[in-house]
Amino acid sequence: MANVVVVGAQWGDEGKGKIVDWLSERADVIARFQGGHNAGHTLVIGGVVYKLSLLPSGIVRKGKMAVIGNGVVLDPWSLFSEIEKLEGQGVEIGPDNLMIAENTPLILPLHQDLDKLREEAAGASKIGTTGRGIGPAYEDKVGRRTIRVADLADEETLDSRLDRLLAHHDPLRQGLGATPIDRAELKAKLLEIAPKLLQFAQPVWKVMNDYRKAGKRILFEGAQGSLLDIDFGTYPYVTSSTTMSGMAATGTGMGPSAIGFVLGIVKAYTTRVGSGPFPTELEDADGQRLGERGHEFGTVTGRKRRCGWFDAVLVRQTCAISGVNGIALTKLDVMDGFKTIKICVGYEIDGKQYDHLPTAAALQDRVKPIYEELDGWEESTQGARSWADLPANAIKYVRRIEELIQCPVALLSTSPERDDTILVTDPFAD
Numbered sequence: 377m378a379n380v381v382v383v384g385a386q387w388g389d390e391g392k393g394k395i396v397d398w399l400s401e402r403a404d405v406i407a408r409f410q411g412g413h414n415a416g417h418t419l420v421i422g423g424v425v426y427k428l429s430l431l432p433s434g435i436v437r438k439g440k441m442a443v444i445g446n447g448v449v450l451d452p453w454s455l456f457s458e459i460e461k462l463e464g465q466g467v468e469i470g471p472d473n474l475m476i477a478e479n480t481p482l483i484l485p486l487h488q489d490l491d492k493l494r495e496e497a498a499g500a501s502k503i504g505t506t507g508r509g510i511g512p513a514y515e516d517k518v519g520r521r522t523i524r525v526a527d528l529a530d531e532e533t534l535d536s537r538l539d540r541l542l543a544h545h546d547p548l549r550q551g552l553g554a555t556p557i558d559r560a561e562l563k564a565k566l567l568e569i570a571p572k573l574l575q576f577a578q579p580v581w582k583v584m585n586d587y588r589k590a591g592k593r594i595l596f597e598g599a600q601g602s603l604l605d606i607d608f609g610t611y612p613y614v615t616s617s618t619t620m621s622g623m624a625a626t627g628t629g630m631g632p633s634a635i636g637f638v639l640g641i642v643k644a645y646t647t648r649v650g651s652g653p654f655p656t657e658l659e660d661a662d663g664q665r666l667g668e669r670g671h672e673f674g675t676v677t678g679r680k681r682r683c684g685w686f687d688a689v690l691v692r693q694t695c696a697i698s699g700v701n702g703i704a705l706t707k708l709d710v711m712d713g714f715k716t717i718k719i720c721v722g723y724e725i726d727g728k729q730y731d732h733l734p735t736a737a738a739l740q741d742r743v744k745p746i747y748e749e750l751d752g753w754e755e756s757t758q759g760a761r762s763w764a765d766l767p768a769n770a771i772k773y774v775r776r777i778e779e780l781i782q783c784p785v786a787l788l789s790t791s792p793e794r795d796d797t798i799l800v801t802d803p804f805a806d
């Protein structure tokens with residue numbers, strides 16, 4: 377039985393939450409493996425909207441195990457406020473349906489301070505982060521001075537971890553004009569939340585490998601998108617984690633052979649929140665139309681998302697890097713009513729043609745998209761649940777995307793609602 381990894385193939389907000397929720401009916405275990413509460417995944421089930429940031433989207437279904445893997449950075453206070461909110465919506469959450477890897481690094485208030493201080497100091501060259509402390513938390517993990525979930529179980533360990541952490545952060549804060557950390561207050565806050573958090577702590581690598589042996593179906597839920605990847609994204613305008621499919625294995629403690637099918641989530645156009653290059657960005661009426669029809673406002677920060685035409689060059693590139701086996705094409709309905717639709721099929725930089733986005737930032741800034749034009753369609757695709765319901769030009773658009781990105785469509789999504797989804801190939805099938 378194939379385990380499935382869901383990854384965003386653009387700049388995030390492709391509709392991963394909706395697709396993970398839809399697929400999770402067939403899964404036993406749903407695991408987050410990177411990122412943190414910078415993610416905003418929206419599910420719409422029978423008109424009820426659920427917004428998830430840190431919890432795997434499978435949590436809303438009864439009888440599924442939701443897992444937060446070691447590749448995630450976890451803000452415990454934000455986790456419990458999210459749990460509370462979902463419980464208010466009738467979702468039951470406890471150690472029998474949520475587990476957290478013991479070796480997961482924590483995001484602390486000092487990480488959020490640093491994220492904001494740096495963004496303020498950067499002025500016009502800011503990244504446009506979500507301000508959630510994601511970057512600083514990953515830096516501390518790699519810098520070997522983070523506090524991990526398991527460290528909360530022993531006060532002596534916690535003390536030594538705090539010493540190491542503050543020896544780094546206090547001088548840094550001083551340099552940025554901020555006050556030193558109140559160590560006693562931070563320690564008290566951590567000791568207070570420790571028992572609540574530790575009830576979910578597990579050796580996730582072990583449990584996941586046992587699940588695998590028992591033939592359970594695992595669905596890995598990526599956050600952000602491939603173009604925000606720390607290595608392959610539009611650096612430095614990226615997030616601080618690996619957002620590619622390979623991370624699903626190391627981010628939960630499994631070998632790469634645990635991954636059976638990589639499903640890339642692809643929006644039928646392109647959006648981006650925050651700063652950085654965006655070759656097909658539209659600042660005209662078409663861009664505005666995409667933003668309005670697609671309700672393109674960030675789930676986490678409420679910021680307006682930048683919108684543009686579909687960029688086949690970028691998606692072909694990210695599908696290759698993540699080894700995408702099939703895509704879920706979302707928000708096709710947003711393209712309804714355009715007279716003509718453009719697709720970016722190549723780039724031109726200083727008179728030279730490119731079939732990929734070059735790495736050098738100076739070249740990325742000068743990219744000019746080469747467009748192909750397709751006829752649009754008048755009819756509505758909203759809520760379509762079969763190919764037969766789609767107008768001929770919409771099918772042509774989907775087929776042309778498949779050709780250009782060299783990857784087949786496995787799923788199509790035609791509205792925010794869970795069931796407005798067309799299954800072409802079952803990713804869980806062997």
Ligand code: GDP
Nearest residue numbers: 389390391392393416417418707789790791792
């Ligand atoms: P994620 O971060 O990848 O999970 O995506 P977000 O939830 O941040 O953003 C996607 C938005 O589009 C959400 O508001 C979804 O409810 C919505 N959405 C998902 N699929 C579709 C679709 O096929 N059509 C339309 N119109 N909206 C969709």
Ligand code: IMO
Nearest residue numbers: 388389414415416504505506599600615649650
């Ligand atoms: P989901 O999972 C879209 C963007 C931020 C910023 C950059 C770095 O909902 O698709 P960070 O706070 O991670 O250091 O910010 O990454 N970003 C996202 N954009 N969707 C997301 O998540 C994002 N998570 C981070 O806007 O440009």
Ligand code: MG
Nearest residue numbers: 389416417675
């Ligand atoms: Mg989102």
